[in-house]
Amino acid sequence: MRYAVMVTGPAGAGKSTFCSALITHAQTIGRQVHLVNLDPAADKFEYEPTIDIRDLINLEDVMEELEFGPNGGLIYCFEYLLNNLDWIEDELGSYEDDYLIIDCPGQIELYTHIPLLPRLAAYLQTSLNFRISATYLIDSQFMQDKNKFFAGVMSAMSCMLSLGTSMICLMSKMDLVKDQKGRTKREVGRYLDPDPTLLFDSPDSESNPKFNALNRAVVGLIEDQNIVSFLPLDVTSEDSVNTVLSHIDNMMQYGEDEEPKVPKDMDDGDFGDD
Ligand SMILES: Nc1nc2c(ncn2[C@@H]2O[C@H](COP(=O)(O)OP(=O)(O)OP(=O)(O)O)[C@@H](O)[C@H]2O)c(=O)[nH]1
Ligand SMILES: [Mg+2]
Structure with missing residues (x-):
């Protein structure tokens, strides 16, 4: 079975940082995961992406040659990707047990105005047989401003409905909330489970x-x-990242229908650990 989690949320919500934290954690517990970068404007990554949209198309070239601005350019890049889906298929290869972490761009246009990411999710699901889920991050600093926070809740709802995959909402950067004096757990609770x-x-x-x-x-x-309700995410805490990963695994029923593995040496006399 192949799995993919799309990491979504508005600009600066902490998506790329969360992807890195997930990969670090997966490696510590001995799990293989792959980073997929879908942001053609991304700068650099802590972990090298296994699949990178920038290898297919470069935003700067698009802006220069076609005279698009950054947002129009981004949409052009995504349309180009969707017109070249066999590129993704080639890049993915035919591994049987992939677990992809897909770092998505933050522009809401890609979800709702022109449903490019929903089309990509549907393609991975139906054509490539992936089990897909998504996370939607909003920044804990939104809790400082109720109007901003509820705008965030509505964008999460909108993304959830348009992506059409199962989704977990995360309140990112919770390490910043811990440090704020005077915020009681109960008060934060009214945001995590939005009141x-x-x-x-x-x-x-x-x-x-x-x-x-x-x-x-x-x-x-x-x-x-x-x-919509939010699971707190503090990337500085391994416990927190572990809890979030467990929720994502559960949502995709990760590993539940894998065949029990026969130890290699009993199976075919091969002692190598390939
Ligand atoms: N304190 C704290 N800062 C964070 C955390 N996650 C991200 N940041 C900071 O927030 C900023 C944005 O983080 P990114 O991970 O680049 O956010 P993003 O959602 O990938 O941003 P875009 O790709 O531009 O949409 C960076 O300066 C990070 O260092 C966190 O958990 N705690
Ligand atoms: Mg990013």
Whole structure:
């Protein structure tokens, strides 16, 4: 069985850092995982990606030759990737037991406006037989601003619905919250399991009746849907990364239907550990 987890979330949410932390942790526990970079504008990585969209198409070239800006260029790169899906298939090879960690770009356009990432997810799932899941990260600093936070909750919902894969939402950079004095666990809990009535405490809500009405509608929407809750992620803690990986594994039922392995030496007399 082949598995892939798409790491998504807005710009700067900590996606690439989380991918590195996952790889470091997987290596410590003796698991093979591969990094896939889907950001044609990415700079550099702690771990070398096994598959890298920059080997197919380069954003700078696109911007220069076709005179696109950075966002149009990004969309062009993704369309190019989707028109050259056999490139991915070649790069992936025919390994049977891949576990891919896919670092995705943060632009929401790629999920909702033009559903490029959903198409890629569907391709991996249906044509290449991958079991796909996703994570959506939002930055714990969003908890400082209720309006920003609930905008984040709605973008998570939107991404979840458009990707059409199972998804875990993560509150990233929790190490920064630990250090803040005066934030009680209970208070943080109202964000991890979003309590939309937090919006009623927002000062802007009182001064502007239109804004207040909008907030009430958002509260109703989030209460009705009730599909987003966050798992805290602190990449500085191996325990935290381990917990998140277990949740991802569970979501994809990783390893559940693998054949029990017959020790090699009993199987074919081959003592090498290939
Ligand atoms: N304190 C703290 N900082 C973090 C953490 N994760 C990421 N950062 C910092 O946040 C910034 C953005 O992190 P990235 O991992 O590059 O975020 P990204 O989502 O990949 O960003 P884009 O690829 O540009 O969308 C960097 O300066 C990181 O060092 C974290 O868990 N804790
Ligand atoms: Mg990144």
